[in-house]
Amino acid sequence: MxxxxxxxxxxxxxxxxxxxxxxxxxxxxxxxxxxxxxxxxxxxxxxxxxxxxxxxxxxxxxxxxxxxxxxxxxxxxxxxxxxxxxxxxxxxxxxxxxxxxxxxxxxxxxxxxxxxxxxxxxxxxxxAPRTTSPEDRLVEFWAKAVGCEGGAGEGTRLERAEVNGPHEFRAEIVARQGIAVPDISITKLSALTNIPTEMISIGPVPGCGAGRKHLTVSSGQTAATDMYALWATQVAPKAMPGSVIRNIRHGSTKTGELA
CATH class of the missing domain: 1.20.58 (Methane Monooxygenase Hydroxylase; Chain G, domain 1)
Structure with a gap:
């Protein structure tokens, strides 16, 4: 050339x-x-x-x-x-x-x-061809389709996005300063993204207030390993309302040693 x-x-x-x-x-x-x-x-x-x-x-x-x-x-x-x-x-x-x-x-x-x-x-x-990352495209999609005026999460944005696949990503939903993240309809998110509702979960972020929430989109296998989302969506609402996991330590049940 x-x-x-x-x-x-x-x-x-x-x-x-x-x-x-x-x-x-x-x-x-x-x-x-x-x-x-x-x-x-x-x-x-x-x-x-x-x-x-x-x-x-x-x-x-x-x-x-x-x-x-x-x-x-x-x-x-x-x-x-x-x-x-x-x-x-x-x-x-x-x-x-x-x-x-x-x-x-x-x-x-x-x-x-x-x-x-x-x-x-x-x-x-x-x-010039765009070279944006999957995380950038996810943040941009949220801003245009969800966080926009009249959207399911009006006034919100995504931070700390991690994308592992079309139906495998997580991020933190952040509202404006001093405003709580609104109740975002998972059904609406499902319709916007064409992702089944059972794969979408929204819960609190450990150690943060109501102005920040955790968004997880994942298959059942990955969701089971996401203890924060699993606790927030499956355990806390039924067994311990209002409780959140702040820290996870891994160890061996045989030796009693903690990582």
Whole structure:
């Protein structure tokens, strides 16, 4: 694959070389009438190849770009024709030749034309493929479909999201400062996400107030290992209302050692 930076550099060198060759042809036309006849085919050929590189037949190539690309060539041939028509060498002709050479070298119309065809940085960013993570997409979905005005969890957002699969993720539902997380309908979440209601659970976050709740979406096998969600949804409501698990320590029932 061709490197765009190398292509631009090659265009620069070719443009500079073309400017020097045009200046040489223009200078020669001051002294000999043969310069115009000998140089015209080469000048037109070089300009034609240059224009082909911007593909002017495409709809997305503005006419102004093509005109700008051809401007140095048109001015060069026009000056050479005038020099050919006027007998003798005049200082005005030398000045005109220097203006063409210096102006083309400094302004670089062909370079400007190429830059006009390139999309701005903001447009490039918009066209670039998104590389967001599953966690970012989950947070974005919640903000647009659930936490939005009129949504099932209006005014809430997700934090500390962890995604392990389409139906395997967890996060913390957070409300605005000083406001409790509203009662979010699991049925509505199920309809929005097309996930069975039995796989969705919402419960308190250990050590936190009502402004933060724990969301777990998981299959039965994974849910069974999530003791926080299991306690909040299956044990506490029936056996110990209001209780939460704050810490879990693992150990061996044979040795009595705790991790």
């Amino acid at each position: 061709l490197n765009p930076a190398k292509i631009d550099k090659a265009r620069d060198w070719i443009g500079r070389a073309g400017t020097l060759a045009g200046a040489a042809a223009l200078t020669a036309s001051l002294y000999t009438s043969q310069a115009l006849a000998l140089s015209t085919p080469w000048i037109i050929g070089a300009a034609g190849l240059g224009v082909l590189s911007i593909r002017p037949w495409r709809k997305d190539t503005p006419g102004a770009v093509t005109a700008l690309y051809l401007a140095p060539t048109g001015l060069l041939l026009a000056e050479m024709t005038v020099f050919h028509a006027i007998n003798g060498v005049h200082w005005q002709e030398a000045v005109a030749a220097m203006i063409w050479a210096g102006g083309t070298w400094w302004a670089r119309p062909s370079r400007v034309a190429v830059l006009m065809m390139k999309p701005p940085a903001a447009e490039k960013a918009a066209l």
